[in-house]
Amino acid sequence: MPRTQKLSLLRRSLAVVFVAILFLEIIQIVHFERYLVHSVPGELIEQNLANPISGANGEQRQKQRGYNRLQGSISNPDRQKENTTSSQNSRAELFPWDRDNICFVVENICNLRKSQWFYFSDDTRSSSSEAKHQPKHFSMPGRLGPFISPDMPKETITQLQQKKCMISNVTNHVVVSGRHIRMMGEYYQRIMLPLHHLMQDYMSSSNSTSTNEKEVQFYIHFSDIHQKVLDSHYLYTMGLPFGDNVKHWIDYISNVKMCQCYRRLVFCGYTYGDSDPSERDTKLNLIPYHFIADNPEKHCNAGYNQKTKLLATERCYVWQDLRSALVKTLESTHPNLHLDVQAYRKQLIGSAVKPFSSKGEQALNQHDYKIIGLSQRSDRRKWLDINETISHCNKQHHSAGIVCVEVDVANLPTNFISIGTEQPLSSIEEQLVLYQSIDALIGIHGSQLTQGVLLKSNSVVVELLPWLPDKSHWKIPVHGDGWVNRKDHPTPMGIMWHNTDINEAGYYLSRESVPLCHNKSDYDMHNFSGEELPNYYHMKDGANITELEYCLQVTHEHEFKWNDRDFTVTLDMIDNFVSTFYKGSNAGAVSELDYGCEAWRERGERNGFVLYNLWCSDDGRNASAHHYYQYD
Known part of the structure; x- marks a missing residue:
């Protein structure tokens, strides 16, 4: 075979090998990104989900919906952003929790073994920034966070692979909470009503009827980790549009045994914890608020769950x-x-x-x-x-x-x-x-x-x-x-x-x-001679309380409180x-x-x-x- 033919054949062989190697690299990247989405353990939420949003096809679908993935960012109701892109505006039109500053949103974030959080980016190559893992503690159950600043180094896709992390194929994980929701009346008022509005608004969104992928998963966050979720909680929730798939947040997060990543974590019904206001742009520490913020006009008055301001109107339905x-x-x-x-x-x-x-x-x-x-x-x-x-x-x-x-x-x-x-x-x-x-x-x-x-x-x-x-x-x-x-x-x-x-x-x-103190007079004064006054008494009052008041408020203090009292x-x-x-x-x-x-x-x-x-x-x-x- 002539030398020129040998060189030509060698070049063609090398080209074939190069193309094969490149093809294998592409397959490996695509396979890993699919692994991130589909390799889900046990009872995690992805077992009920459909097509992934990561990868080329998912990215194209996101662009069609106007969804622009932010690289590890925090948005909150009290901070006005200077740079608002058109894609963010499109997203705000899509998801109700992005409108009216009613919820906190954390994006491109991973949870490692329940209590450590870090951000990630979509870069599949080695990052030129510091690749140091930045865990932060997740204090449960009464508060969420602190979530670290998005300015800190972010994990790359390659680094996520090394940690065996999985990216959820749900776009929005929406966690809702409120104070005292262990009680059924408070749960109905502080969770059911605003969550019903959130779900209705979401269903009215232009793209919410998509059957090809899962856009939202809802969770209820009971701030007491020992709170037993009652059948009545489940019964109410089953009456919501997405009620059959609402999950208990603490149960879910407690069962995450490895690294789980989220495109968006949305927290509704929270306020700032005991952090310095000057640090809120870099550290987000959340605790349950009185109720889920929402348009007050929907609830008849501005303080529909604030007991001292509770005043119904004829126009409230x-x-x-x-x-x-x-x-x-x-x-x-x-x-x-x-x-x-x-x-x-x-x-x-x-x-x-x-x-x-x-x-x-x-x-x-x-x-x-x-x-x-x-x-x-x-x-x-x-x-x-x-x-x-x-x-x-x-x-x-x-x-x-x-x-x-x-x-x-x-x-x-x-x-x-x-x-x-x-x-x-x-x-x-x-x-x-x-x-x-x-x-x-x-x-x-x-x-x-x-x-x-x-x-x-x-x-x-x-x-x-x-x-x-x-x-x-x-x-x-x-x-x-x-x-x-x-x-x-x-x-x-x-x-x-x-x-x-x-x-x-x-x-x-x-x-x-x-059923207490029926033999005590509400006219005869109690004689405090030789007794130590309770801490909450003023001396001038202590000498002027009746036998009945003393019996009910001191002797039977706990049994007499209306919220504990049998009747x-x-x-x-x-x-x-x-x-x-x-x-x-x-x-x-x-x-x-x-x-x-x-x-x-x-x-x-x-x-x-x-x-x-x-x-x-x-x-x-x-x-x-x-x-x-x-x-x-």
Whole structure:
């Protein structure tokens, strides 16, 4: 073979080898980026996700959506950015949490074994900047961060490979939180309402209907790591548009056993922690705020969750919007709900009338009865004589088609068999069926009563208002005074039913409801001779408190606090309720058209009720919500 032919063949061979090597390098990079997305352990969120957003195709899709990945940045509600690009504006139009400065956003960030965070860049080559790993501690559960400054060195894709990091193929991981959300009422108001708005706004976004990739995953962050997520939390959340895929943030982050990276972490419902304001651009330390920031106009007033400013208006219908959307979603996801409710009502009625009727359960017509649920609690604020109230109610009113039953979700499930599936209902499923089965709910402030938002339209909720002493002559401040039992506007819990299709009333409990110190006088002064005064007493006050105040506020300090106090209810409460809201025969609820609104108000006040939210008619034709507050 001539020399020139040999050289030509050698050059062609080298070219083929070079192309092959280059091809293998490209394959390796693409394979690794796919590995970052798809190699996900155990129960991590990516097991439910579709196509990746990293890699060439994902980058092209991001550009089509106007999404510009920032290289490890922090954005926050209180800082105005000097340089706002058009791509950022496009992104702000896409995701509601980027608008109105309502959330904190951290981008291109990795979490290494639960407590260490660092930023990364999309550079697949060695970085010319310092490649030192920059871990920071993630303090759980009460706060988030501190997240390090985006100006610090960022890991490259190659360095992520060395750490075996994985980039989530979800664009936005949205974490929501708020104070006191372990309590069901606070959870409903501080999480459910604004999160419902966030999800609705997201669904209205132009590109939110994409089925090719996952754009968002929602999490709830309970700031107490020992907080048990209740079935009621799950039940509420399942009523949201993305409720079936909302996760517990601490459970999720605690199960990250290796390096997990995120394009965007969004934190809603947080404020700055105890960091120096001058450092907030370089160190973001977050703690749960009172509630998720949102457009105040959506919530009727600027402080809808601030108890001292809670004042409902006639124009506020957000609670009805939330309730109707919640119930509608739950009904659509439980196709056998109607049949199960019919069977469940028969079971409740049969048990209630069994001592007084020879009719079997199957012979009962559930449409002939109204079921009043009396809410019991397993821990604090127990209704001590609830059994006596139930017995009295059923004995006195069963012949009129009115029965009372105990409602305590702690006793669920009861092994009730679904009519549709012929399988026992879970605790969460039975909660929904239970509350859809009753026509009225009576109870004290707190869990169990909160689930009254799940009742059928035109049902009745009564909040028992705890007795508090006359502060005009009591010297020691009384916990809860001024808001927990007020009648001049909705209570902190009662706001959930404002302008909804649920009738809501309050019933003020008397001094007899407190099972403490009944033999003590509220006129005789306590003799402090030889006693050491409690720390919170002023000497001038200590000599002027009655025996009753001393007994309740000192001797039984913890048992007397309304939020811990067990209580009793006089039997005439249930009789007054029936007289106010039911006709007294054939279980007919008094229609909103049966009486004029003024007659409703007079009857309610006469029987001891404040009518916070009442559907009635002024003209005998059209009913609407009225609010008959009482001003002493």
